[in-house]
Amino acid sequence: MTWIATIGPVEVAAAHSNGPPGQKCYNMHGHDWKVTVQFGFARLDEYGWGPGFGEVKALIREYDHQNLNDIVSPPSAEVFAQTLYNRLLTAFRIAPTFVEVEEAAGNVVRYYE
Numbered sequence: 001m002t003w004i005a006t007i008g009p010v011e012v013a014a015a016h017s018n019g020p021p022g023q024k025c026y027n028m029h030g031h032d033w034k035v036t037v038q039f040g041f042a043r044l045d046e047y048g049w050g051p052g053f054g055e056v057k058a059l060i061r062e063y064d065h066q067n068l069n070d071i072v073s074p075p076s077a078e079v080f081a082q083t084l085y086n087r088l089l090t091a092f093r094i095a096p097t098f099v100e101v102e103e104a105a106g107n108v109v110r111y112y113e
Helices: 053-061 077-092
Strands: 003-016 029-041 096-104 107-111
Touching: 003 053, 003 096, 029 053, 029 077, 053 077, 077 096, 077 107
Parallel strands: none
Antiparallel strands: 003 029, 029 096, 096 107
16 A cells, blocks of 8 residues: 655745846845645554654745755755755655745746656
8 A cells, every 4th residue: 555645835935046147036035935745655654644744844844934045055946846855855764756846826846856
């Protein structure tokens, strides 16, 4: 038996400056990022759980009201999604099926391995 858990979207307000000089995104600005994570798993813990929803959301919310330039390099949506994927994999020892980051309406990146 296999389970799939989808967690999110979790909103994170964070700032970054990114892109080549002269582009509008080069200037510091913020987004209300929406992060969605999916895990597939075949085993449950002693409580009948897969990855804890609250724990996953807490890890994502660590980025709330942060400057991504101080945390992610380069601070793009693509690298932010990859960083979250790696942190979730390390924290829960289960590879996410994907991590999806929506920077703005219609601008979505999905990272998976």
